[in-house]
Amino acid sequence: MLSDLTQNLEPEFAVEIEGVSKTYAGSNKQAPKQALKNVSLKIRRGSFFGLLGPNGAGKSTLINILAGLVNKSSGTARIWGHDVDTEMRSARRAIGVVPQELNIDPFFTPRELLDLQAGLYGVPKAERETDAVLEAIGLADKAEAYTRSLSGGMRRRLLVGKAMVHRPPVLVLDEPSAGVDVDLRRQLWSHVKKMNEDGITVLLTTHYLEEAEAMCDEIAIINHGEIIACEPTEVMLSRLDAKDMTVTLSQPLTKIPGALSAYNPVLNRPDCLKVSFAPSKTPARKVLADIEDAGLVVNDFSTTDSDLEDIFIRLTHGGQASDHADDAA
Ligand SMILES: Nc1ncnc2c1ncn2[C@@H]1O[C@H](COP(=O)(O)OP(=O)(O)OP(=O)(O)O)[C@@H](O)[C@H]1O
Ligand SMILES: [Mg+2]
Structure with a gap:
């Protein structure tokens, strides 16, 4: 009943x-x-x-x-x-x-x-x-x-x-x-x-x-x-609010400027720096300006979005997105 x-x-x-x-x-x-x-x-x-x-x-x-x-x-x-x-x-x-x-x-x-x-x-x-x-x-x-x-x-x-x-x-x-x-x-x-x-x-x-x-x-x-x-969905998207920017520098770098530490910078090669940012908080142009303000001269740059692959990697390993950078911004 x-x-x-x-x-x-x-x-x-x-x-x-x-x-x-x-x-x-x-x-x-x-x-x-x-x-x-x-x-x-x-x-x-x-x-x-x-x-x-x-x-x-x-x-x-x-x-x-x-x-x-x-x-x-x-x-x-x-x-x-x-x-x-x-x-x-x-x-x-x-x-x-x-x-x-x-x-x-x-x-x-x-x-x-x-x-x-x-x-x-x-x-x-x-x-x-x-x-x-x-x-x-x-x-x-x-x-x-x-x-x-x-x-x-x-x-x-x-x-x-x-x-x-x-x-x-x-x-x-x-x-x-x-x-x-x-x-x-x-x-x-x-x-x-x-x-x-x-x-x-x-x-x-x-x-x-x-x-x-x-x-x-x-x-x-x-x-x-x-x-x-x-x-x-909003919670997931805020977690995915992450992009990488890869910049090619005019000069090889021996030390990453401290001013960029908030961007989790990684030197892929002496003249190739990768930084990570949250586009909803920091637009790409601000990232680029900060890099130049730190005294680096940028010859070229590209950004990568989260794709499913990146999301899986981030969610399963709790780490960074993969660092392929093929989408020119
Ligand atoms: N009848 C079946 N016999 C044996 N293996 C199967 C059978 N159906 C699905 N699989 C296997 O089970 C796994 C999950 O398949 P499923 O069709 O559920 O995936 P899916 O997420 O729907 O993929 P898709 O996006 O391609 O539709 C795959 O490895 C598939 O090869
Ligand atoms: Mg299916």
Whole structure:
């Protein structure tokens, strides 16, 4: 009785993952692969959550475990309070997943596909909102077209529509920007943003820091199957507020001027000095001016931004960003 009552309340966390590991069994040619190592994540109800990581990090594996498409090796996962193992049906009803692969039957029309999907989820005909979904994903004018005639971006939007027909409170998008051009991406994002504003919890995976930055209020970084950071976007960005400047000097240097010590200076070569700075506090031109004020003559300079690689290095080793300096400022 009590559990019935609590089930009806909206949970604090839309998704709760605890100690989840996954090892894919090997075959005779391939060794077993551990794709997830003891992953724990809590996604607050109503949030727009980004799971950021490079190829092969384990993002799709995690999503597919939530979707019931991959069996985890250990740990627990709950969606909207429902355990994916013991309350599989309720858990699946609470989630809509837009998969990474574009798997759409080309011989149906968008309207037919959305109707079929609603049927699969047992949404009664009278309660289906096929037209509203078509409108929301910008495919109202393609409702009767063969799906095979749709562009890649349109197919992806159709997949978003398919994931939403049973009106789940949690929407999961696995690499939704792949193969979508800038205009369509913007359109897709504004639809998804709107859904989030209407109360849907969104979880998306991406390779792109900028995408996660722009869309998400919380970001987790996954690498080699492990969560290496998880925090509100602003907190993460303030931690990433770091750039390197590498300057080539007209004269070799024997001693780094003390005036530059706040920049953690490192001599890469006698005529090549690297300094680090926080762009939100110190603009690059101030760094350059300080270097010249310290009596050094700069022949050339370049700055490097944090990229995912740098972030991983910084987060996993607690150290400095890598010192390649190839982006001329
Ligand atoms: N069915 C499978 N059998 C064996 N290994 C797999 C299987 N699926 C994924 N893997 C391996 O598990 C690891 C994680 O893969 P996963 O697809 O979860 O990564 P991802 O973060 O989604 O990568 P991408 O950004 O490329 O989509 C990879 O090393 C991958 O090769
Ligand atoms: Mg993937």
